[in-house]
Amino acid sequence: QPKLDVPAYVTESQDSRGLVLGGRKFVEEGKLELAEVAFKRATEVDPKFRDAWLHLGIIRLALRKNFEAEVALRRAKAIDPLHGETYRQLIKLYETTGNKEAAANARKGLETVSK
Numbered sequence: 001q002p003k004l005d006v007p008a009y010v011t012e013s014q015d016s017r018g019l020v021l022g023g024r025k026f027v028e029e030g031k032l033e034l035a036e037v038a039f040k041r042a043t044e045v046d047p048k049f050r051d052a053w054l055h056l057g058i059i060r061l062a063l064r065k066n067f068e069a070e071v072a073l074r075r076a077k078a079i080d081p082l083h084g085e086t087y088r089q090l091i092k093l094y095e096t097t098g099n100k101e102a103a104a105n106a107r108k109g110l111e112t113v114s115k
Helices: 008-012 016-028 032-045 050-062 066-079 084-097 100-114
Strands: none
Touching (some): 008 016, 008 032, 016 032, 032 050, 050 066, 050 084, 066 084, 084 100
């Protein structure tokens, strides 16, 4: 696998929101590995930025990095336990991995925050 050519502005940025926006642009361009790097960098710049963890989890799920996706999504949930999209992504992850009990728990969480 060739080494990923990561732009310096991604590796050096201190702007977590800009990194998430950049990561989303990489996703639109089909550059999922670069998106993962940008989202990961955003979590390093601001470890309490829910959306950085959420997008990191989503992209890792897309890259079939299920364990890493779960870690990121659980971190997003810990930061903001009332965010519906985080629960939706956890449900998707647990359904993908066949973890019915965890999927059911995530569904209950989603129902709670959706009320």
